Amino acid sequence: MSYTKYLKEANLIDGAWVGADSGETIDVTNPATGELVGTVPNCGDAETGRAIDAAAAAFDGLAGMALIERVGLLWKMHDALMDNQKSLAELLTIEMGKPLAEAMGEIGIGAAYVRWFAEEVRRAKGEIVPAPTNGRRFLVTKHPIGVVGMITPWNFPSSMLARKIAPALAIGCSVVAKPATATPYSGLAWGALAEEVGFPKGAVNILTGSARKIGGTIMADARVRKVTFTGSTDVGKELIRQSADTVKKVSMELGGNAPFLVFDDADVDAAVQGAMVSKFRNSGQTCVCANRIYVQAGVYDEFVEKLKMATAAMKVGNGLEDGVEQGPLIDMDAVEKVEEFIEDAKAKGGKVVQGGARHGNGHSFFDPTIITEATQDMMFAKDEIFGPLAPVFRFEDEDDAIAWANDTDFGLASYAYTRDVGRIFKLNEKLQYGMIGINSGLITTVEAPFGGVKDSGLGKEGGSQGLEDYMDTKYTAVDF
Ligand code: NAP
Numbered sequence: 001m002s003y004t005k006y007l008k009e010a011n012l013i014d015g016a017w018v019g020a021d022s023g024e025t026i027d028v029t030n031p032a033t034g035e036l037v038g039t040v041p042n043c044g045d046a047e048t049g050r051a052i053d054a055a056a057a058a059f060d061g062l063a064g065m066a067l068i069e070r071v072g073l074l075w076k077m078h079d080a081l082m083d084n085q086k087s088l089a090e091l092l093t094i095e096m097g098k099p100l101a102e103a104m105g106e107i108g109i110g111a112a113y114v115r116w117f118a119e120e121v122r123r124a125k126g127e128i129v130p131a132p133t134n135g136r137r138f139l140v141t142k143h144p145i146g147v148v149g150m151i152t153p154w155n156f157p158s159s160m161l162a163r164k165i166a167p168a169l170a171i172g173c174s175v176v177a178k179p180a181t182a183t184p185y186s187g188l189a190w191g192a193l194a195e196e197v198g199f200p201k202g203a204v205n206i207l208t209g210s211a212r213k214i215g216g217t218i219m220a221d222a223r224v225r226k227v228t229f230t231g232s233t234d235v236g237k238e239l240i241r242q243s244a245d246t247v248k249k250v251s252m253e254l255g256g257n258a259p260f261l262v263f264d265d266a267d268v269d270a271a272v273q274g275a276m277v278s279k280f281r282n283s284g285q286t287c288v289c290a291n292r293i294y295v296q297a298g299v300y301d302e303f304v305e306k307l308k309m310a311t312a313a314m315k316v317g318n319g320l321e322d323g324v325e326q327g328p329l330i331d332m333d334a335v336e337k338v339e340e341f342i343e344d345a346k347a348k349g350g351k352v353v354q355g356g357a358r359h360g361n362g363h364s365f366f367d368p369t370i371i372t373e374a375t376q377d378m379m380f381a382k383d384e385i386f387g388p389l390a391p392v393f394r395f396e397d398e399d400d401a402i403a404w405a406n407d408t409d410f411g412l413a414s415y416a417y418t419r420d421v422g423r424i425f426k427l428n429e430k431l432q433y434g435m436i437g438i439n440s441g442l443i444t445t446v447e448a449p450f451g452g453v454k455d456s457g458l459g460k461e462g463g464s465q466g467l468e469d470y471m472d473t474k475y476t477a478v479d480f
Contacts, residue, residue, distance in 0.1 A: 003090035012191035014054030015201025031097040032318040043209035048217035051205035055147040055174035058202030063172035074118035076197035081111035093319040097327035110162030116446040121170035139476040144172035146225030149218035157186035163461040222246040251459030256412030259405035260290035264298035266417035272306040274441030284388040288413035328364040338387035412452035
């Protein structure tokens with residue numbers, strides 16, 4: 001297996017692969033087998049300070065590089081990702097557990113983000129605003145914001161960084177990144193790729209270790225002008241508080257609790273297919289996973305029956321094995337959290353009609369599970385499940401369904417299956433979410449702005465908005 005090509009057991013600081021000052025390391029294990037994959041440095045404040053020094057020193061060179069040269073490096077990076085897609089995907093599956101086909105997709109979309117921003121940056125235009133009097137010109141120009149701090153989660157350890165590193169490097173920002181401790185190798189691989197294609201030393205720095213120390217140092221340093229975070233809402237809120245002292249720009253991609261509405265007029269087969277993709281992809285561990293499935297009474301039984309058949313046919317196992325559609329959960333805490341949701345629902349009248357227990361493979365494998373007769377007083381009506389559990393709620397009235405869908409602090413993704421054009425526009429207006437999939441369970445694409453409202457975050461990734469977030473807008477008045 002070729003995954004070792006990008007397995008880096010060191011951190012990239014100022015163009016050198018180094019260990020922690022203390023020599024301490026952290027073990028990384030494969031969730032499908034419990035086996036040790038390797039170790040990574042346990043870095044803290046001092047190493048992070050040096051990484052910020054390096055990024056600050058590299059900034060002028062990177063920002064001043066000819067645009068076409070930076071774009072050329074990104075094209076090389078795209079090609080390196082695609083040429084090594086299989087090795088990078090294997091590494092991802094081994095540290096994170098998702099099926100290899102999904103890992104291949106994740107590397108593919110990461111490469112697509114790199115290509116997208118290499119294209120988009122060539123259109124990062126400013127404007128000349130008409131002046132009210134003669135002899136003046138008002139220029140509005142765009143500039144790279146500076147050093148960018150990046151903190152990413154374990155569930156998409158490669159593509160979450162792609163959405164941040166690609167626009168940052170495209171516009172000329174240098175990077176200090178901290179991937180999740182559970183899945184550091186896919187993050188460190190971005191450092192290896194940046195180095196391989198020729199980005200200057202210090203342009204990309206990647207650290208592993210104490211989240212509080214690395215995160216705290218990034219947040220406290222005034223030279224870091226922007227922090228982009230993907231992860232839980234609680235940590236995101238803490239980072240927003242910490243950003244106040246140095247008035248940093250922040251982008252926050254936080255938790256979700258996606259409603260998935262199926263109306264009586266829906267194509268039920270398509271809705272089941274969409275629910276399978278939206279709910280069970282990555283073992284239910286995506287921020288845009290369907291968390292609450294609301295089905296109108298007229299198609300409820302048919303939907304549940306078809307969802308059961310599709311779920312029962314899923315192959316659970318080690319993501320490296322052929323045909324596996326669901327891998328393990330990230331760890332035993334995640335398993336226990338799913339069990340808590342199930343016990344709570346059962347106590348309140350929910351019925352487990354599929355799965356409901358740990359899978360025979362042991363470790364953190366869990367059976368794909370369906371609970372029917374779900375109600376708004378159950379825990380998952382408010383909280384993010386992050387596991388392979390599909391609660392199905394019954395509704396009669398469209399307005400009730402919309403009100404229930406909005407009855408959460410989150411506002412990331414939402415989905416609806418209907419063929420009524422009027423209802424589609426009503427949903428577009430009424431659903432309080434940053435993203436809406438109509439008759440589609442898979443909405444992530446590099447061309448569109450990904451991001452949430454309410455407790456789900458601030459800012460967008462992808463689309464033209466995903467580049468805007470890495471730029472300052474400057475106004476210059478010229479009298480002549
Ligand atoms: P998490 O616990 O918030 O961790 C995310 C990252 O933050 C990790 O790198 C973590 O480091 C770091 N971190 C933890 N505490 C920190 C602190 N005090 N200061 C600075 N950094 C800190 O989230 P997770 O459990 O990994 O990820 C799951 C969550 O991410 C879910 O809520 C999911 O919905 C959300 N998510 C959102 C999106 C989106 O686009 N909106 C996408 C994917 C995931 P360690 O690993 O070292 O703890």
